[in-house]
Amino acid sequence: MTSVAAGMLGQVLLMLTAVAAALLTSSRWRSRVSGILCALLAGAGVVTGALALFGGRGSLTIPTALPLDPLVLSPDRLGGLVMLVVSVVGLLASLFGIGSARVASASRTAWVSMAVFLFGMQLVPAATDVVSFLLFWEIMTLGSTALLLAHHATRGTVASALVWYSAMSQLSFFFVVAGFAVLAGVTGGTGFAALATLDPASWQASLAFVLLLLGFGGKAELVPLHVWVPRVLPEAPGHVAAAMSGAMVNIGVYGALLVCVRLLPNGPAWWGVLVMALGAVSALYGILQASVASNLKVLLAYSTTENMGLVFLGLGASVLLRGDHATGAADAALLAALLLMVSHAAFKATLFLGAGAVARSTGEMNLDRLGGLGSRMPWTAAAFGAAALGAAALPVTGGFVAEWMLLQALVHGSRVGGEVVSVTASVAMPLAVAVIALTAGLALLTFVKAYGIAFLARPRSVKAKQAREVPVIMRVPLAIGAILVVGLGLLPGPLAEALASALGPAFRPDVRTIGLAGIDARGIDVVLDPTTLLALAAVLLVPVLMAVLASARRHPTRVSPLPWAGGGSRLRPRMQYTATSYAEPLVRVFDDVLRPTRDVEVTHVGESRYLVERVHVEQSVSDVIETRLYRPVLILAQRFGVRARRAQNGSIHRYLSYSFLALLVVLIVVSL
Amino acid sequence: MISGAVNLAAIPIALLQLALFVFLAPLLIGVIRQVRARLEGRAGSGLWQPWRDVRKLVAKDPVRAADSSWMLTVGPVALLVSSLLLCVLLPLVGTLPLPLVPSDLFVIVSIMLIGVVALALVGLDAGTAFGGMGSSRHMTVAALVEPTLLLAVYALSIPAGTSTLSLIVETRLENPAVIISPVSLLAMVALAIAIMAETSRLPIDNPSTHLELTMLHEAMVLEASGRDLAWLELGSWLKLAALLGLLSNLILPWGVLTDFSVAGVLVGLAAVTVKVLVLGALLSVGEVFLAKVRLFRVPELLAGSFALALLAVTASYLVA
Amino acid sequence: MFDTVYPQLIGLCTGALLLTSALMVWRHSLLASIRLLSAQGFALAALVAVIGVEEGAAEVIIVSVLVLLVKGMGLPWVLAHETRATTRTDEAPRLNPTAGLLTVALLTILSYVVASRLLRDDSSVSAHAAGIGLAMVLIGFLLLVTRRQAGSQLIGFLVLDNGIATVAFLTSGGVPLFLELGISLDVLLVVVILYVFAGRMRNKFGNTDIDQLRKLHD
């Protein structure tokens, strides 16, 4: 048995142990014992994933009672990479979860499902055939669904979140099942190696591609299958949301990669356009909704849709460009998608853990009632800040490197050697650049808002005022997450080399490490060395710091109890800008897309029409796709459900007539 | 190509360029204000008034509110450093690339955005309505400008085949026909509007207003004082100067140093100084004739510039 | 000599079967229907006997006696006993007699077409008449669908069952004896159960109107 196989077996055993431990330990010790076991389970995933990423091989066969092709788990390099990424997030989430002792998220159900969730998620990328892929996919879904139960008794919204999540997960699942089944039906096998034999030019391949894309897109929270996200993630405890939004989405990406790179490589150009369109719409819609959200977790949830949109944009660009033989740019776009996936996992997990820490300390997720947490929770603030930099794609974080790579790939994609590669690419690339640019700009606003409103300025509520820093066990994963966000940005060269190796021989982007740990993408001839950039900034900082220190010695800062505020003296915290008001200009600009609902209620003083006593303004932005696309369908279904009752109205005569008609039909048919 | 062409002479030139712009930026502001004052029939406060302002601010005790955090101290420094980085990286005096850090457009933009974010956070930190308002508007504009900025440079990068600014400038120097091609003209107009928005100039923002309803930039720095305010002002000026320098080098690339020589360095320094100051004066003249547009009309303006940039890219397929 | 009258006898018996079925649709009185059912049982027994004589199978003759006892006498007697206990013996069917008879005609034509298609390779006399059995099945079904009284439904079920037996005897001379016994027993038990339920219904509701059984629905 090789070490990879042993690692996978270890995950199975650890999962069982963790489940048993969660069931058997008393509530006093449960979080500690189960948390550590879950962390070990994730740790086993980290080790196995890393081994597989660097070329380790090993397989585990799952016995089955049905005469299917053998269910084999054997992660390749790409699978190892994804396993590594999700396990690292799982590790952070498990450690963070230990700190949740004695709250609802420390219940038996919560820890059992956490173990099951991590287990399923970590082994999906190890599958080498359809059935085991679907098996672990559904184990993952089951675990994540059960995880939502933590706060069900105290929040009425959990129930609807559960229903939405289950239904949308199942929708994705069925898309994936149907897609795989089409492939398996044509090729006659369920092993991925067998599926890969299908000619991508056939219509079955296209059908399967679209189905699989929708399925995996749903898991990756893409529009229009994202509707569960803003409902579910706010209901999940911070570490669960981190595991879902930081890790589980990567399984969706992995699925898409599996399709585009392994199963149906070299597909027609329109596949690429389709993926790009899906990604672009998701990115824009996601970030627009995130920028106007007031609930911190909703904001982060929509930002996941945005980032996954960008990942799919890169993936689509690579499919399109590969079809146009712009291989260098195509591979760079693929690499960018991977880079973004990895860095998104780091920063989004950290952000959600940060949000979890805020929720734990304040019990409040509405940004309009937060504020001033920077001084009260310095660790959380620092980690959240670093991760927010990553989410806003600013240097020197992993997010920046990824978006830079993506833009470079797109800019270099439409022409090879000065020649236009294709009309499609020449239209798609600039539009994609524009989309990414707008997305990046809005992401900037979003995270300035998230960080600035929550952690800076003055507390907007009593709870925020009384917030205290979280315990050490929760600070550790936050710190690790923040270090990862920055570390990925500082070491893009080795990271890119590892990612390139994961993509395998046919798709291997030509990247090298340059300088200390910079990235040199030979395929499109661009270089980036964040370490040097940081060093340069440090050099420039020296004189500035000297000037600051010199000035500070002679002119110390004076603290005034009140801000100047344009001269106003009765300034209360309520008069600050809130998250809602911060996004107000943007809501106006994108009025047509967001369709906010505004309620303005004016109370006049006595009879006077000119003197106003009080103005109450309420503005809410609902998910347009939910209200315009899903609601009508649901209402129709409900009406149909009521109407369908008439078919079963209790009359035995009616029931007998059904049978009678069926008999007559069968008689007529057999005598034809 | 890029990594091979590393020239160690780039380092002293970058330092010279930095020194020049630290000196030049306040002067540029002085020129702009003076030109405007003269056109409006005022005497003006002289070319060196910005320098004096900075000196005055540094020599004061900063006052900060009890509720504000370290951001009020760190933010201005971050803005200043990001602007200094711009001055080092942009091809202003010469186009010699620094080792490992080419003047890649996307890197430049993101460095600039660090300054933008620092400023926005400073605005939020004081916990006042004005600061938040300025920060909110500032970020909205920044978000909407970015597509224009990137697409414009995408269009400019097409003839050069790279997004490295120094190479783009070199290409224009070698092949001046590129400059007056429709692609370039459209892109330049779009870029100019984007830069006006980024640097809070008219018609997007009025740099000299303190009327609360119209403030963008000024609202954010209301709570800053002493050296903090000095860094904020200096950082913003440096950004303006550097971007104007970039714009001028794109319009008129002549005089830019491409190979190291002492004479070339002197010519480069002089050329960029003249170009920046002249452009600044022109900007000032232009601003006299412009009124600030309403905040909610700004998106229309930016959408227009975005359309121009997109047209530029499209034109590159039709014309070039 | 028997061979020459055999077709006539088969025709006579099947004709009686069809006629009794059709009359049951026409008549509303429960007691009349029971009498018709009894007659039908006799006709069926005669049919079985004729086939038995033709094939010379003693087994089939025994079956005919069985049929006579169960279907001609036993079941109608039980039903009549039950029906006399009810206050209402009149049926207000969901289909008026004319429409009912018209439907019967249509169903008979359909069965004829179906049977002739199914048995086109079989030119025997009995096979030719198998359509009648099918028609009885459909008429039995029609009774079930249209009648409101528990007793009438029971009669419909029995007609349907008679139809199946007719088909069985006409197409293959009946199924093996032990099966015939088993099947008869099952039918008998079903009737007993329905009889018991009808009794309970009368206890609970005061009558046996099926239309009031509409409490369970979605």
Place this chain on the structure above:
Amino acid sequence: MSFALWIPLAVPVVLAALSLAGGSRQFARLGPVGSSAAVLASGLLLDGAVLAGTVPDLGGGLLRADALSAYMLTVVGAVGLVSTWGGLGHATVVPGRYAGSYDALISVFLAAMSLAVLADNIGLMWAAVEATTITTAFLVGHHRTRSSLEAAWKYVILGSVGVAIALLGIVLIYAASRGTGEPTLSWLELSRTGLPLDPTLIRAGGALAVLGFATKAGLAPMHSWLPDAHSQAPAPVSGLMSGVLLAVALYAILRIQTITNAVIGPDFLRVMLSVGGLLSLFVAAALLIRQRDFKRMLAYSSIEHMGMMAVGAAIGAAALPAVLLYVLGHGLTKATLFVLSGRILEVEGTPRIDDVRALLVRRPGLAVPWLIAMAALVGFPPFSIFFSEIGIIVAGFDAGLGVVVGIALVLLLVIFAALTRLTVAMTIGAPAAAPAPGVAAETRLDGAGDAVTGERPDAVPPDRSSHGPRLPLFLALGATAVVAFIAEPVGTLLARAAAVLGGIQ
């Protein structure tokens, strides 16, 4: 090994007689459990026999246990055990004169089903199936209320009429077999290929027989009796009916399909079963969307699963092992759910979903197994229904029935959403009861005092009792969870059973 064919018929009958004879109530109540155990034991014995390569028979071949029969007998025994054992804690039985007959009828019901799967003769099997109607008629009407009487009436009329249609079909098949010289109703004889059977008659007979048995299998449009009967019968009986009675009828359909396939090819019944399966899924979907009664919800879910199995049967050989595994998985899961539904009905006193709220907080002892079983029912792994569904779907696309399977997937999604919504409505949330302040903190569920959102609104101590034996439910769910992973001997048995039906070995 032939004695193992007697056990499932004789032991239940003897136990039924003992139950009727009176004596100790406790003993009588164990009668059905004993019968189930006997059926299960003989099923396992026969499994062993067929795996060893023998085909035990009895009574001159009247009873035969090939792999399929042995497997089905095991399913009957296993599901019977779960239903009867799980139903022990249940106060469903009216005390007094009917108590003994209840237990006796369940035993006879089990014997009838055993006979149905063991009979080699189609006619005998038909009689056994009809016998199940007869025995369950009184079980459905057991509560002696107006509605249970109504359900029983509908059940008997619709069920008997349906089975009568099946008889008509069997008669035609028998007529068709006259071509062989020796008319026969033996499965073994008829399913041999190359017999000179009249194809027209086989087609008509097969179609009518399938239509008839579809009534008992609960396939639309013949399903109408099912929701009423399942909702009115005592929970263990519902579990038995839903878990195995439907499956026994499906077994008959599968056997008849083998006969017709050999003569006229698979296409005709494929269309019929596809239509029936999809129609069942559609009916289940339509009536689950706004379902109000949780026992009817389970009934419609049975229609759904039978529909899916019918689709699997339509696909044919490649899907048969999955269908057979489905029978077991669905049987055990549904029996568990019906047993639980009986307990919920008993303690809550209402079958309405709207009136049963926040079960997870109030009665975790019932809600937790309910949720787990619902997860198994809607097809989550590791429960075996997941594998069955995947197996059917993959085989369907493989067999060129992609459109059918595609439509089935859409309907399954609707059903999934509806079931989830209803289950969530029953179990999740806070109880509506007004809180009684000052109750000690140890009443909290799982130590789940919520530091974030403050005190829990409920103060009534949660009811952790499972209101009946826990072990059978645990065993049933455990068995469905692991059975799909046992290649040997389950996999072999499934393959052999499918081979009996002409599937791949």
